[in-house]
Amino acid sequence: MSLSEKTEALSPWFHNIHLPDGTQTAPDHFLGDFPGFKWDKIKDAIPEDLSGWSVLDIGCNAGFYSLELAKRGARVTGIDLDEHYLKQANWVAEQFGLDEQITYKQMQVYDLAHTEEEYDLVWFMGVFYHLRYPLLALDILSQKTKQLMVFQTLSLPGREEMGVPEDVEFHKREIMKSDAWPSMAFIENKLAGDPTNWWAPNHQGIISMLGSCGFKVTGMPEDETYIAVKDKTLYSCLDTWNYSEYLSAIGKDWQQEVMKKIKK
Ligand SMILES: C[S@@+](CC[C@H](N)C(=O)[O-])C[C@H]1O[C@@H](n2cnc3c(N)ncnc32)[C@H](O)[C@@H]1O
Incomplete structure (x- = not known):
């Protein structure tokens, strides 16, 4: 089977990937060369050499x-x-010989x-607004991130x-009704025909939610895309008041876990 035939067999594609033989997986994407045009703007905002990362x-x-x-x-x-x-994804990685990595x-x-x-x-692009529990996801990811998060919503x-x-x-x-107040619009029905779009935060809302999870926004290389550094001097709310709520939300025995933490 040629690459084009295999591409066809694996359709539909959301990512337009330029394969090693020059063919593309979604050349007629409604957004253009997606997400290549986004990557072009983001790529210089992260280290060029990621060996060891x-x-x-x-x-x-x-x-x-x-x-x-x-x-x-x-x-x-x-x-x-x-x-x-x-x-x-697995097939594409094989085509580039990157399936081991x-x-x-x-x-x-x-x-x-x-x-x-x-x-x-942690690369967290295009998912946050699809989640019913977006802050829970961000709290979890804050525990998983050692240095940097690239966030898009x-x-x-x-x-x-x-x-x-x-x-x-x-x-x-009243102050909370101002345009700049950190907020998030809830989408009860659909946005752009998609019933999995639940939330649309505003710019300050994104900065504040990231801050509340222990991240400092250091750049915005592309529309709606934030470079967030895990700032050890910033406490995440998990370190302060709501650790037991978090544990309960992820299905852990919070009473036992909190006791363990106190005994340490
Ligand atoms: C809009 S696409 C974004 C794809 C890619 N991250 C990007 O920015 O181009 C959303 C992707 O997230 C996946 N997804 C949605 N909800 C998810 C969840 N709760 N956990 C893991 N993946 C999820 C979907 O299957 C889809 O591949």
């Missing part, structure tokens, strides 16, 4: 980003819940809470920012 690509799809990060020397784990996309697993993002591994770089228009106050008086909640 471990990378986790969440919602890896056909593995466009896993591939590019592996080409830079990283050892990559890609996860996705969709078996069809993982088939594409990349491991794909069928997993839900929340399953990561029950794994031991941590990663230098569907978002609300606008780039307003504000210095979020330490406290808001009970009778002064």
Whole structure:
């Protein structure tokens, strides 16, 4: 079977990948050369040499980003819940001879809470807004990230920012209606015909949620795409008040775990 025939057999494709023989997996993609045009803007915002780095690509799809990060020397784990996309990803990695460097697993993002591994770089693009429990996912990923996260989400228009106050008086909640207040629109029905689009945060909401999970935003190389550094001086809310809530949410015996932590 030629590469084109195999590409056809594995369709439909969401990632347009330029295969080694010059053919493409989704040349007529409705967004253009996707996600190549996004990568072109992001690629200089992360280290060119990723030798020795471990990378986790969440919602890896056909593995466009896993591939590019592996080409830079990283050892990559890609996860996705969709078996069809993982088939594409495994086949593509073989075509580039990178199948030893990349491991794909069928997993839900929340399953990561029950794994031991941590990663230098967590690639979290195009998934956050598809989740019913987005902050839980971000709390889990904060535990998994050693250095850097590249984060992308569907978002609300606008780039307003504000210095979020330490406290808001009970009778002064009007401030929370300002455009810059960190917020997220809930999509009860569909957005762009897709019933799995649940949330659209605003710009300050993204910065604040990342901050609340222990990340500092250091750059925005592309629309809706944030470079977030795991800042050890920033406490994640898990280190402060809600560790037991987190443990309960990931299905752990929180009473026992909290006692263990206190005894340490
Ligand atoms: C919009 S695509 C984004 C693909 C890729 N990350 C990108 O930015 O081009 C969303 C991908 O995330 C996967 N996905 C959605 N929800 C997920 C979840 N809860 N856990 C793991 N993967 C998920 C989908 O199967 C799909 O491949």
